[in-house]
Amino acid sequence: MANFPNIERVDARAKVTGAPIYGADRTTPLHALLAVSTVTKGRLAAIDTARARAVPGIRLVATHEDLADLTSPGFLLSGGYGFQSFAPMLSDAIVHRGQPIALLVADTLEAAAEAASLVEAAYVEVPFSSKINSTGATIIPQAQSPLPQQIFRDTIAGDAAGAFGAAATTVDVTFHNPPQHQNPIELVATVAEWDGDDLTIHEGTQNSGALKFGIARMFGIEPDRVTVISPQVGGGFGQKNSLQMQTALVAWAARRLGAPVKMVVPRSQLFGNASFRPESRHRVRLGADAEGRLTAALYDVDAQSSRHDLFPLDYTNPAARLYGIPNFQGFQRIVQTDVQTPGYMRAPFEHMATFALDTAVDEMAAALGRDPVEYRMALDTDRDPVTGLPFSSRFLNACLSRGAEMFGWTGRNPEPRSMRAADGQLVGMGVGCGCYKAATAPAAASLRLDADGRVSVAVGVHEMGQGIRTALANAVAARLGVHPSAVSAVIGDTRGVPQHTTAGSWGTATAVPAVVEAADKLLEELGPDPLAAMARRGLESYETRIERRAPGQPEEPARALHVGRPAPWGPVYGEFVGFSYIAHFAEVLVEPSTCRIRVPRIVSVVDCGQVVSPRTAESQVKGGVVWGIGAALREATEVDERYGGFLNTDIAEYVIPVNADIGRNEVAFINEPDPRISASGVKGLGEVVMTGVAAAIANATWHATGRRLRDLPIRPEHLL
Amino acid sequence: MNREDDSVAWPLLTRREALIGAGLGVGTAMFHLHLEPAAAQPSAGPSVRFDDQVGVSFTTNGRELDAVVDPRTSLLDHLREAQGLFGTKKGCDHGQCGACTVHLDGERVAACLTPVVQCAGRTVETVESLERDGELHVMQQAFIDHDALQCGYCTPGQIMAAIACVREGHAGSRDEIREYMSGNLCRCGAYENIVSAIEAARSKMEA
Numbered sequence: 001m002a003n004f005p006n007i008e009r010v011d012a013r014a015k016v017t018g019a020p021i022y023g024a025d026r027t028t029p030l031h032a033l034l035a036v037s038t039v040t041k042g043r044l045a046a047i048d049t050a051r052a053r054a055v056p057g058i059r060l061v062a063t064h065e066d067l068a069d070l071t072s073p074g075f076l077l078s079g080g081y082g083f084q085s086f087a088p089m090l091s092d093a094i095v096h097r098g099q100p101i102a103l104l105v106a107d108t109l110e111a112a113a114e115a116a117s118l119v120e121a122a123y124v125e126v127p128f129s130s131k132i133n134s135t136g137a138t139i140i141p142q143a144q145s146p147l148p149q150q151i152f153r154d155t156i157a158g159d160a161a162g163a164f165g166a167a168a169t170t171v172d173v174t175f176h177n178p179p180q181h182q183n184p185i186e187l188v189a190t191v192a193e194w195d196g197d198d199l200t201i202h203e204g205t206q207n208s209g210a211l212k213f214g215i216a217r218m219f220g221i222e223p224d225r226v227t228v229i230s231p232q233v234g235g236g237f238g239q240k241n242s243l244q245m246q247t248a249l250v251a252w253a254a255r256r257l258g259a260p261v262k263m264v265v266p267r268s269q270l271f272g273n274a275s276f277r278p279e280s281r282h283r284v285r286l287g288a289d290a291e292g293r294l295t296a297a298l299y300d301v302d303a304q305s306s307r308h309d310l311f312p313l314d315y316t317n318p319a320a321r322l323y324g325i326p327n328f329q330g331f332q333r334i335v336q337t338d339v340q341t342p343g344y345m346r347a348p349f350e351h352m353a354t355f356a357l358d359t360a361v362d363e364m365a366a367a368l369g370r371d372p373v374e375y376r377m378a379l380d381t382d383r384d385p386v387t388g389l390p391f392s393s394r395f396l397n398a399c400l401s402r403g404a405e406m407f408g409w410t411g412r413n414p415e416p417r418s419m420r421a422a423d424g425q426l427v428g429m430g431v432g433c434g435c436y437k438a439a440t441a442p443a444a445a446s447l448r449l450d451a452d453g454r455v456s457v458a459v460g461v462h463e464m465g466q467g468i469r470t471a472l473a474n475a476v477a478a479r480l481g482v483h484p485s486a487v488s489a490v491i492g493d494t495r496g497v498p499q500h501t502t503a504g505s506w507g508t509a510t511a512v513p514a515v516v517e518a519a520d521k522l523l524e525e526l527g528p529d530p531l532a533a534m535a536r537r538g539l540e541s542y543e544t545r546i547e548r549r550a551p552g553q554p555e556e557p558a559r560a561l562h563v564g565r566p567a568p569w570g571p572v573y574g575e576f577v578g579f580s581y582i583a584h585f586a587e588v589l590v591e592p593s594t595c596r597i598r599v600p601r602i603v604s605v606v607d608c609g610q611v612v613s614p615r616t617a618e619s620q621v622k623g624g625v626v627w628g629i630g631a632a633l634r635e636a637t638e639v640d641e642r643y644g645g646f647l648n649t650d651i652a653e654y655v656i657p658v659n660a661d662i663g664r665n666e667v668a669f670i671n672e673p674d675p676r677i678s679a680s681g682v683k684g685l686g687e688v689v690m691t692g693v694a695a696a697i698a699n700a701t702w703h704a705t706g707r708r709l710r711d712l713p714i715r716p717e718h719l720l
Numbered sequence: 721m722n723r724e725d726d727s728v729a730w731p732l733l734t735r736r737e738a739l740i741g742a743g744l745g746v747g748t749a750m751f752h753l754h755l756e757p758a759a760a761q762p763s764a765g766p767s768v769r770f771d772d773q774v775g776v777s778f779t780t781n782g783r784e785l786d787a788v789v790d791p792r793t794s795l796l797d798h799l800r801e802a803q804g805l806f807g808t809k810k811g812c813d814h815g816q817c818g819a820c821t822v823h824l825d826g827e828r829v830a831a832c833l834t835p836v837v838q839c840a841g842r843t844v845e846t847v848e849s850l851e852r853d854g855e856l857h858v859m860q861q862a863f864i865d866h867d868a869l870q871c872g873y874c875t876p877g878q879i880m881a882a883i884a885c886v887r888e889g890h891a892g893s894r895d896e897i898r899e900y901m902s903g904n905l906c907r908c909g910a911y912e913n914i915v916s917a918i919e920a921a922r923s924k925m926e927a
């Protein structure tokens with residue numbers, strides 16, 4: 001397949017001029033805010049809203065006593081639409097700290113804020129558990145849980161325990177990751193407006209379909225009555241992949257008051273009221289035979305969920321596909337604690353799974369006296385160890401060899417603590433590999449060609465910065481021989497075609513083949529010069545529509561697309577298994593007295609199949625590397641077990657990387673199309689880019705200091 | 721502080737003390753603070769009421785404006801909710817993210833930390849002021865050319881900060897740019913391209 005041209009981001013002009021393209025960018029006569037629970041578990045004994053009601057300009061104060069007519073939307077991962085099954089303010093129950101207890105609507109934001117501060121509540125409290133090792137946390141082996149076992153069973157290949165027992169060299173290491181929060185810069189926000197019985201919601205969401213059907217379920221109305229519009233999301237990262245807690249509350253208030261209502265949820269409230277990356281603990285045991293061949297891996301994971309939902313774990317599947325380890329045993333346990341339900345945050349499982357496995361492999365290479373790059377390359381395989389099926393494509397070794405060359409790996413002295421910068425800082429060089437499933441989803445697409453040469457496509461996908469609008473324009477333009485600027489897209493909008501959640505890195509591999517198929521259909525129907533054909537027939541415009549499923553996907557699971565439910569398919573496709581791969585090479589500098597760690601340089605080489613939009617793809621890699629640096633060195637949401645909930649609930653205290661933290665990131669793509677995953681050869685990019693970064697940094701930190709640090713984030717105090 | 725208070729951008733007494741303590745010239749502004757007796761709860765102190773609106777005159781993007789505002793309103797909320805200028809973004813409301821960066825008398829400020837009454841007699845410029853006759857500011861064009869954005873939500877604040885950064889003389893090197901742009905968070909991680917865009921725009925702005 002020909003390479004796609006390096007066009008500029010098609011929505012960049014709107015973004016640099018501050019065009020009103022996000023959900024909250026509209027004027028409303030009414031503003032809503034929430035008062036939230038200050039305790040973690042129990043029930044509301046009394047709530048006094050008298051002072052709130054007395055605030056001038058207040059229009060509505062509602063508590064659970066007013067809202068009982070709504071129903072829960074259900075949990076996204078068990079047949080529903082919500083980020084959790086628990087919907088607040090439908091009863092007096094308190095199940096996590098920070099959950100809403102009162103809804104305040106006023107003429108002005110200031111009045112709503114004043115009223116929210118005046119809500120007084122008394123609680124009956126009961127004991128709770130906040131961490132995976134807290135007293136009272138409930139441990140459930142996933143394979144014995146009510147979750148569907150054909151999907152969520154243990155990950156088994158060969159006889160790992162036997163091979164480990166017979167191994168000549170072993171590694172046995174444990175890793176830990178704290179809770180972390182996505183923190184997109186766009187706050188979660190809803191504008192709701194009724195026109196008679198019809199509701200329109202403007203909200204930055206990765207899943208307008210779930211909002212439409214979830215709100216319909218909550219209100220007991222026909223889904224056709226609900227329109228959701230989300231043309232641009234100011235960052236999602238998994239936080240906005242389902243129905244949030246405030247959407248129905250805002251819609252309820254707008255109906256009650258007969259006027260549009262806006263709520264922008266304060267960031268402090270989002271730490272306790274939206275999903276997050278759960279706390280997790282990982283034990284990896286590796287065994288190598290006398291020749292140093294890696295024969296066994298045993299991988300045990302404990303990860304946090306809530307009391308009310310089982311957030312299904314998928315750490316062991318990617319770990320088993322990173323290298324060709326013939327005997328693999330993956331065992332996962334869900335630990336129920338008293339929090340809101342955790343969920344997906346960029347590379348939700350793969351970040352920690354690849355950090356744990358790849359760091360353990362690095363330790364094995366060191367134990368065997370092997371070069372870390374050469375040792376990884378010796379672990380290559382073209383068959384999936386778990387299913388025995390071939391990989392649709394796998395170029396991890398090409399990523400490693402190309403990356404080693406770009407990075408200058410041969411200049412690395414293998415001895416830890418052996419390299420120094422001119423200013424005396426310790427220099428460390430490390431490699432880390434990652435993988436992410438190449439999933440795809442069903443999609444409907446329509447394409448309209450106007451006589452003036454303009455093309456409009458509608459497809460089920462959301463733009464959240466990954467550059468999908470640019471990829472769609474580039475792909476359609478190439479197919480129809482028009483300029484990319486002639487192509488516009490209606491996406492994240494339930495008035496077009498059915499909208500599927502945009503997550504799991506399946507967006508491009510799902511939406512691009514769909515619009516290309518619609519373009520092909522148009523060419524088939526009108527011939528190679530469609531505009532001339534339209535002129536001959538006197539047509540002002542011509543429209544085609546297609547619907548497709550993921551490769552090999554049966555009809556039944558694909559139908560979920562039409563009711564706003566997730567319908568992804570893969571990475572096991574029946575005849576092959578699909579994964580994207582990446583290799584990162586990191587250079588760290590450690591200041592010897594303060595142990596400050598800097599990352600001046602990272603080289604990243606990606607195997608994501610065909611690259612459809614080179615410029616935005618490269619930006620996406622750089623962004624994923626920033627996320628990896630944040631996860632490796634900065635980000636942790638702190639928990640105080642005496643109070644529950646989360647402590648550092650703002651982005652001064654929840655520390656994400658700033659500009660001064662980020663150095664050079666050189667990026668290269670293998671750019672080999674994978675036509676078995678998608679007709680366009682796309683595998684998926686947005687999350688694989690983050691995997692392996694933390695391993696590369698931790699391995700480089702070991703090389704610089706001689707210290708293996710296995711708990712993230714790695715901070716100077718851990719090196720002192 | 722209990723959790724409900726977190727949702728209040730400006731604790732009332734602090735705000736009042738800040739306004740009065742700073743002796744701000746708010747022109748014709750008239751405060752009528754109604755101090756009410758404490759409510760039944762023994763813990764509650766006197767509640768301060770801002771029933772009355774305040775007049776404030778200032779210039780936004782070249783347009784003179786006589787506004788009547790709630791004295792608690794931030795410049796950010798005023799620009800967005802009263803003036804309908806949605807280019808300035810709310811990412812934290814606490815001065816932590818830079819998404820609300822605007823120019824006040826030519827200097828970058830966090831609009832969420834600037835009471836609108838503090839703008840009396842002053843000049844505010846937002847991202848909407850940059851495009852002239854359909855032509856983008858060189859910084860805007862450089863952000864496009866270097867793909868210095870992804871979701872775009874932090875971008876107006878980055879651009880306003882970047883222009884100020886160059887004017888301040890803090891864009892001499894990549895390292896200096898990184899340091900002086902570190903008040904503007906980008907969760908998408910467009911930092912490296914932002915630095916490249918500022919480097920490129922700097923030479924054109926100085927030319």
Ligand code: FES
Nearest residue numbers: 811813815818832
């Ligand atoms: S919104 Fe003002 S600094 Fe974040």
Ligand code: FES
Nearest residue numbers: 870871872906908
């Ligand atoms: S571009 Fe998304 S936060 Fe900066």
